Amino acid sequence: MEISVLYEDNHLLLVEKPVNIPVQADRTGDNDFLSMLKQDLKIRYQKPGNVFLGLVHRLDRPVGGTMVFAKTSKAASRMSDLVRRQAIERKYMAVVRGVPIQAETKLEHYLFKNTRKNKVYTVTANHEKAKKAVLDYKMIARTEDLSLLSVQLHTGRPHQIRVQLSANGTPIFGDQKYGQKVNRPGQQIALWANLLRFEHPVKKEMIEVHCPPPEERYPWSVWKDIHKGKGNLNLAIY
Incomplete structure (x- = not known):
């Protein structure tokens, strides 16, 4: 598989994750992205033995887009601290069913993950295992029955965007787990995942990478001119 590298130096590797590939090994036994990247680094740099590559964050298996990995233990530790302090800006594009009542707003929910079912539910704040989830979204375009949203995460809960948008009455197109009715x-x-922005853990300069969704695939193809940066929309929201 050809790997699309968005940024790389001695400390970090930012790449485009393909859809339908697990980030790390799971019970399915399918090839995972982390192992693929380690093998790629081993071949490209002719490294002997095992290759270190730290997992900084995750994307759900069916989701594609920008990811950052740490190539050294020092970078891994500092990137983990950025994640803990919510100092990494992460933006996503989502096509949802229907049109949200508010074109732009902040969503706050309390979520509980049932690990046995691998499914996340919205719960009340006093639930003993509730974790607060926060995101902002802005509608950029719409058709009669679909809306294109820009989403910014403020917390990194499992399945967060999928659950919160579904709870808001606009499940994501194609999501069988949280939108099986539609x-x-x-x-x-x-x-x-179309944008990552953060301060480099070693160089202390700002790193920002963009990765547009696959414009040839429906429903992204409905707005392919927008993904290319054409039209009159303010693309700063990306």
């Missing part, structure tokens, strides 16, 4: 089996989830 999506058909086989549809690809339309959620894409």
